Amino acid sequence: MTTDTPVARRRGRPPKRIEAHVDTRDALVRAGLAVLTEKGFVATGIDEVLRQVGVPKGSFYHYFESKEAFGRAVIDAYADYFARKLDRAFDAATLTPLARLGAFVDDAAAGMARHGFRRGCLIGNLGQEMVNLPESFREQLQAVFRDWEARLAACLAAAREAGEIPPETDCTRMACSFWIGWEGAVLRAKLERSDAPLFLYADTFLAALRRRDHS
Numbered sequence: 001m002t003t004d005t006p007v008a009r010r011r012g013r014p015p016k017r018i019e020a021h022v023d024t025r026d027a028l029v030r031a032g033l034a035v036l037t038e039k040g041f042v043a044t045g046i047d048e049v050l051r052q053v054g055v056p057k058g059s060f061y062h063y064f065e066s067k068e069a070f071g072r073a074v075i076d077a078y079a080d081y082f083a084r085k086l087d088r089a090f091d092a093a094t095l096t097p098l099a100r101l102g103a104f105v106d107d108a109a110a111g112m113a114r115h116g117f118r119r120g121c122l123i124g125n126l127g128q129e130m131v132n133l134p135e136s137f138r139e140q141l142q143a144v145f146r147d148w149e150a151r152l153a154a155c156l157a158a159a160r161e162a163g164e165i166p167p168e169t170d171c172t173r174m175a176c177s178f179w180i181g182w183e184g185a186v187l188r189a190k191l192e193r194s195d196a197p198l199f200l201y202a203d204t205f206l207a208a209l210r211r212r213d214h215s
Contacts, residue, residue: 025063027053032074037119041071042132068134075137078122079144086148090155097159098206101152105202109195117193124183149175165209178205
């Protein structure tokens with residue numbers, strides 16, 4: 001989120017009016033993250049989000065010009081949150097590169113279990129709904145996936161450098177393959193209310209990754 005060029009003002013807490021604006025907008029986005037991750041965009045009404053935050057509908061349109069604008073803000077927030085999650089896993093210097101991928105899977109499984117497997121991946125959920133979503137979402141969702149692929153490709157490149165995977169491994173291609181399959185595993189985990197699909201997929205991917213002929 002960008003801001004205007006700051007102007008000089010007295011030190012101390014921001015004016016309450018500005019704090020209230022930021023806090024309310026952030027609260028709406030956080031509520032949207034929870035509801036949309038569980039139910040998707042089409043099935044979620046604005047009223048459901050407003051009830052959680054206690055904001056009247058008229059005020060909602062002070063922060064977002066439309067449900068579409070709200071959805072785009074929620075996607076941005078989720079992308080930022082997930083990028084930080086990936087960085088924590090993939091930049092863990094105490095683990096080998098492939099162990100970092102395993103740590104991500106462990107963390108994701110624990111997160112799904114914590115919410116009773118009701119919530120999955122917001123980006124994957126919206127991708128499945130794309131035929132019914134505003135067209136403006138398409139490029140935004142694709143950009144998020146490309147970012148995830150780049151982060152994982154860097155981790156796999158480190159694994160290749162460390163000799164954990166074959167030197168001929170196409171890390172970019174394998175990273176793309178991982179996220180395609182991962183979204184299916186998350187969907188199956190929600191369906192079965194079990195982390196078994198996540199670990200089955202991860203084990204299968206890592207086994208294929210370690211083989212020399214996976215082009």
